[in-house]
Amino acid sequence: MSRIILVLFLPLLLLSACGGSNESWENEKVAEVGTRITADDVKANWKIESALGDEQRIQLKILKNDGKPINDFEITHEKLLHLIIVSKDLAYFNHIHPEYKGNGLFEITNNFPAGGKYKLIADFEPSDGDSMTKMAWVDVEGSEKASVPVVVDDDLVKSVDGNRVVLTMDSAEANKELTLKFTITDEKTNQPITDLEPYLGAIGHVVVLSEDGERYLHVHAVEGQGSGPEALFETEFPKSGVYKIWLQFQRDNQVFTVPFVIKVD
Ligand SMILES: [Cu+2]
Structure with missing residues (x-):
């Protein structure tokens, strides 16, 4: 997305840099060329595999859309990346902080209570970008537990x-x-x-x-x-x-x- 904008509006950028037309319409477009990374520029590749015992290793690679890893992250709320794990029925919840291995790769192990579908949610902020969230449903191997219905609380x-x-x-x-x-x-x-x-x-x-x-x-x-x-x-x-x-x-x-x-x- 941003690359397309960059290509399309590079001439405008050059124009304005050369003291060319400076209408506000162009300025708005030029602003989009800025180097800050937005959520649309970023993808996350998730991988889950068996580790020691009942543990599963979760790997999360943060990349730009062109496949280049994002290397630098800001600390937000004391961590480089926050990972929320929730089961499909919302009965299981975990909030953990994967270790940064460099090259856009975060890794942590987790003891899932059963096999089945889980939602993984990562919150992070590239150093030259916005704070953003990337989510995915993943399948965890193993026998599944019966789903627990989500019931609205009578009193809070x-x-x-x-x-x-x-x-x-x-x-x-x-x-x-x-x-x-x-x-x-x-x-x-x-x-x-x-x-x-x-x-x-x-x-x-x-x-x-x-x-x-x-x-x-x-x-x-x-x-x-x-x-x-x-x-x-x-x-x-x-x-x-x-x-x-x-x-x-x-x-x-x-x-x-x-x-x-x-x-x-
Ligand atoms: Cu956290």
Whole structure:
């Protein structure tokens, strides 16, 4: 895509460099020639193979469309690349950070709970590009487990390892910016939790996927938050339907993952 633009508009670039016509129309086009890499310029090649024991080795090669590897990545949220793994039925979730091997290649092993289809989602930012997401469905060898239905939660209160989390939203409408508010209390004492530790440079991390696993939402932690009991995140649902939300936060060096299923009108 960008190469085509480059070829088409190179004459314009030369023209303007030579002090030629300088209409705004041309300037806009020339701006697209800029060297910053966008998601359209990048592809990811995924490979999964058996490693030691029950582990599978995941390899992810980040390339430009012309096949040249992207070599340099920015650290975002403390890591070069974030990998989310979700099973087809959204029952299994993992968030891990592959090791960078150079030459655009990231690698990590993962212990999948069963064979079958999984969605792999990589978030990263080439040093001369935009932050971007590349996703793929992959097949993992092995016997499959029965699929667990995605059921909308009756109430948005979940307890995980002694942490009780309440999710409230200012609205649940599609195509509207909204805030997800998580309030965390101690399940035993009912006291507010105020010892959240920064996790990946924020108060927490939230992943949202549509019921079919096709839509992955960008969610931003509201900046400058303390250490609980509230954790606020901003997002926008692109379409009505059922979504699964995973909140991750850290206390005492341990990361907790709390899932919710909501219906968006
Ligand atoms: Cu991450």
